Amino acid sequence: MTSPGPRLTSIRCAKALTPSGWEDNCVIELDQTGRIAAITSNNAGATDLSLNGIVIAGLPNLHSHAHQKAIAGLTEHRIAGQDDFWGWRDLMYRANAQLDPDQLQTVARYLYTGMLQSGYTSVAEFHYLHHQPGGDPYRDCSELSARLLEAASEVGIAITLLPVLYCRGGFNNDPVQDTQRRFANTPESYLKLLQACDSLCVDNPDRSVGFAAHSLRAVAPEVLSATLEDAGSLIKDAPVHIHVAEQAREVAECLALNGVRPVAWLYDQCDVTDQWCLIHATHVDSGELDCIVKSGATVGLCPTTEANLGDGIFPAAQFLTDGGRLGVGSDSQICTCPAEELRLLEYVQRLSLQRRTVMIPDDAGSNGRALITTAISGGARALGEKSSGLVSGARGDLIEIDHEHSEFASRTPDQILDSWIFSGPNNAVRNVIVGGRHVVRDGIHPLRESASGPFRQVIAMLNNA
Ligand SMILES: [Zn+2]
Numbered sequence: 076m077t078s079p080g081p082r083l084t085s086i087r088c089a090k091a092l093t094p095s096g097w098e099d100n101c102v103i104e105l106d107q108t109g110r111i112a113a114i115t116s117n118n119a120g121a122t123d124l125s126l127n128g129i130v131i132a133g134l135p136n137l138h139s140h141a142h143q144k145a146i147a148g149l150t151e152h153r154i155a156g157q158d159d160f161w162g163w164r165d166l167m168y169r170a171n172a173q174l175d176p177d178q179l180q181t182v183a184r185y186l187y188t189g190m191l192q193s194g195y196t197s198v199a200e201f202h203y204l205h206h207q208p209g210g211d212p213y214r215d216c217s218e219l220s221a222r223l224l225e226a227a228s229e230v231g232i233a234i235t236l237l238p239v240l241y242c243r244g245g246f247n248n249d250p251v252q253d254t255q256r257r258f259a260n261t262p263e264s265y266l267k268l269l270q271a272c273d274s275l276c277v278d279n280p281d282r283s284v285g286f287a288a289h290s291l292r293a294v295a296p297e298v299l300s301a302t303l304e305d306a307g308s309l310i311k312d313a314p315v316h317i318h319v320a321e322q323a324r325e326v327a328e329c330l331a332l333n334g335v336r337p338v339a340w341l342y343d344q345c346d347v348t349d350q351w352c353l354i355h356a357t358h359v360d361s362g363e364l365d366c367i368v369k370s371g372a373t374v375g376l377c378p379t380t381e382a383n384l385g386d387g388i389f390p391a392a393q394f395l396t397d398g399g400r401l402g403v404g405s406d407s408q409i410c411t412c413p414a415e416e417l418r419l420l421e422y423v424q425r426l427s428l429q430r431r432t433v434m435i436p437d438d439a440g441s442n443g444r445a446l447i448t449t450a451i452s453g454g455a456r457a458l459g460e461k462s463s464g465l466v467s468g469a470r471g472d473l474i475e476i477d478h479e480h481s482e483f484a485s486r487t488p489d490q491i492l493d494s495w496i497f498s499g500p501n502n503a504v505r506n507v508i509v510g511g512r513h514v515v516r517d518g519i520h521p522l523r524e525s526a527s528g529p530f531r532q533v534i535a536m537l538n539n540a
Contacts, residue, residue: 087102090130108280109509133451194504194507197233201287202223228282231510242298280510283458326358353373375402377407441492470510474507
């Protein structure tokens, strides 16, 4: 596989969404690391690329398990007594039990080309598959992590790798099950893994590393706090992610054993700051919601996966009104399109509240644009970025929406964004730039087709295993 091309230094945009609104005919200048150096108007100079459509910042995907792409769509057959999240989890464990490093890289390479074509330009990989099938460690503890980084670099998506700490089989300190042995580390072996992953990311502007604990089921809060402290400078300013309160059963178990709900327990026991990203946080009461807003933590929502697994409904509209920050992720990979995630995010809130246009923090404006800017800013923060959107210092990640598409005829730029989210075609994204590299051209990633054959072979092997 060939790597993406060189970084561009200047891109002319006919219409680009900046914090001050739609800018006509501006030039985005990029530095050597692919970050935005300046955005200038009235600039008649030559540029490396001209984009004539509607240009917005790329969407960060704040929660991905690449390996789950291998079973996307294969868990819809009802099994007596297992038609819930926990039954799905057993199927997922079994299907992924044999995945080897080459197969993981093949799956991730194909997956990431699809994300890019849909408008995701960066991905937080919440990676918990660490060891060999059976559970013995690889000689290199970062073997599988490295494969995800390689896949991302091959196709040109920016990646924040979140190696996941997984210590136990449940709230009651149960040992890990056989199907969880590939995930398990002690805090000591985890810190070695984190160090190894950090070494693989250093000096690469399109890679970064963060800390993740799988869940409070899998990591006791005192172990989480101690490991975070021991990680020290390795994760200074880095994001910290955790699955929390996804399932009602998880809340009930936590209440029964600890006398407190999971999110409240997390805030009691750990110093949750604005570096944190709480994945799902589905089941929260008003006090817990308030804690999250005050801490500045991001909530990571994965609407299609949460709907697919019957998780429940996070009070997202209320959270935004209260000043909370959120973003979206593809999680189980049943959907890798940010527009679809945002559409479902909005619709679930509308169904729940029996109102329309609910995810706009302001009194008025474009619902689609509000959803997109919320997801860009929350997602970037969850990936450890200090700035986001089309501003100096942010990553040079852009997507161009095809304003000439028939579905977008006679629409203003805001109406095009509304139409992309709420009625848009799947092929609305025309060009994608990541860190200044032009990775999707005319809607197609150049490696999509060559990544597809090996992906099909892996799926065939896994299904026949
Ligand atoms: Zn997840």
